Amino acid sequence: MTPIIELPMVDNESIRHQAEIVPLPDHLADSERKTLYEKAKRLLKEHDAVLVAHYYTDADLQRLADETGGYVSDSLDMARFSHEHPASTLLVAGVRFMGETAKILNPEKRVLMPTLQAECSLDLGCPAEAFSRFCDTHPERTVVVYANTSAEVKARADWVVTSSIAADVVAHLHAQGKKILWAPDKYLGDYVRKVTGADMLLWQGSCVVHEQFKARALAELKASHPQAAILVHPESPADVIAQADVVGSTTALINAAQRLPNPEFIVATDNGIFYKMQQAAPHKHFIEAPNAGIGATCHSCGHCPWMAMNSLTTLIDALENGNHEIHVDEQIRQRAMISVQRMLDFAAQRKKPVLGHGNA
Numbered sequence: 001m002t003p004i005i006e007l008p009m010v011d012n013e014s015i016r017h018q019a020e021i022v023p024l025p026d027h028l029a030d031s032e033r034k035t036l037y038e039k040a041k042r043l044l045k046e047h048d049a050v051l052v053a054h055y056y057t058d059a060d061l062q063r064l065a066d067e068t069g070g071y072v073s074d075s076l077d078m079a080r081f082s083h084e085h086p087a088s089t090l091l092v093a094g095v096r097f098m099g100e101t102a103k104i105l106n107p108e109k110r111v112l113m114p115t116l117q118a119e120c121s122l123d124l125g126c127p128a129e130a131f132s133r134f135c136d137t138h139p140e141r142t143v144v145v146y147a148n149t150s151a152e153v154k155a156r157a158d159w160v161v162t163s164s165i166a167a168d169v170v171a172h173l174h175a176q177g178k179k180i181l182w183a184p185d186k187y188l189g190d191y192v193r194k195v196t197g198a199d200m201l202l203w204q205g206s207c208v209v210h211e212q213f214k215a216r217a218l219a220e221l222k223a224s225h226p227q228a229a230i231l232v233h234p235e236s237p238a239d240v241i242a243q244a245d246v247v248g249s250t251t252a253l254i255n256a257a258q259r260l261p262n263p264e265f266i267v268a269t270d271n272g273i274f275y276k277m278q279q280a281a282p283h284k285h286f287i288e289a290p291n292a293g294i295g296a297t298c299h300s301c302g303h304c305p306w307m308a309m310n311s312l313t314t315l316i317d318a319l320e321n322g323n324h325e326i327h328v329d330e331q332i333r334q335r336a337m338i339s340v341q342r343m344l345d346f347a348a349q350r351k352k353p354v355l356g357h358g359n360a
């Protein structure tokens with residue numbers, strides 16, 4: 001008889017509540033924004049700092065990174081870039097796990113963030129102790145964790161992956177006959193399981209933004225935009241992924257918007273991505289996929305409230321006062337480094353495109 005495996009309990013409702021009460025930055029007048037922008041530019045230079053920003057951050061921060069020799073990308077490439085860049089200070093705009101990953105890879109560098117309060121619901125939903133106990137119960141499984149986790153969870157893992165490499169890494173392990181313990185995103189885990197056919201035991205976390213995309217409303221929207229291609233980040237529910245023309249990481253979705261001939265795209269990921277998507281394909285039209293916020297108020301609908309905490313004001317505070325520095329315990333860092341480095345080495349050797357239907 002197949003043994004019944006008890007899945008971990010994750011209180012996604014209370015995490016959603018936390019997302020709903022995140023304080024959002026004040027709206028700045030144009031003249032104030034301009035002044036702050038110029039000041040941030042000057043401070044980056046003075047402090048030998050490079051800005052590495054995620055696609056979901058404010059357009060001002062993405063532009064600042066582009067104009068100052070920094071980088072805007074998905075979480076895998078942010079890690080790669082920060083590892084290779086010679087600046088003595090890395091200023092990471094995104095959520096805390098991204099700053100921690102930069103520190104894990106660059107212990108000799110100062111890693112600052114515009115805020116240390118920027119959480120991620122996946123990270124919050126996977127506390128290190130509970131996760132470690134779950135791993136102890138399944139010692140026969142290879143532990144693969146998504147980058148959206150704390151340094152402690154990464155230290156407990158055999159592999160760290162991001163959305164752009166998850167399916168390839170799991171396919172590689174599956175081909176070696178390995179069974180997987182996956183954490184924390186249940187939707188991405190389910191997607192990877194379907195694509196690879198691997199035996200995967202899934203932690204039950206979810207992303208407060210992507211979980212809210214709605215399949216029925218998406219089908220209706222598609223019916224009224226027959227020429228549109230649907231682009232979906234794999235943190236979305238299975239019935240949304242099932243309608244996608246392309247499933248992939250943030251970078252893969254931007255590449256698809258550029259590459260596909262469609263004049264319109266319905267996009268199921270954080271709307272911060274529209275800044276780069278529009279730059280990549282200036283003559284195309286982008287529409288947000290329907291989410292739970294339509295006709296209602298919703299703090300995390302379509303845009304991550306924690307990503308939104310990164311602002312010019314908080315970035316200047318970090319540079320000017322050395323605030324919001326990332327520290328990671330050295331023993332934990334060394335252990336986490338093994339699983340993060342494994343991912344980077346695998347990515348460097350990977351020659352074929354990412355697995356998945358219609359992927360870029």
Ligand code: 13P
Pocket residue numbers: 073074075076148162163164207235248249250251
């Ligand atoms: P990417 O690795 O695709 O950038 O995703 C990170 C993330 O947090 C998505 O919600």
Ligand code: SF4
Pocket residue numbers: 095119120121122148207208209210235270304305306307
């Ligand atoms: Fe985490 Fe979702 Fe925000 Fe990405 S969008 S950082 S997965 S809460």
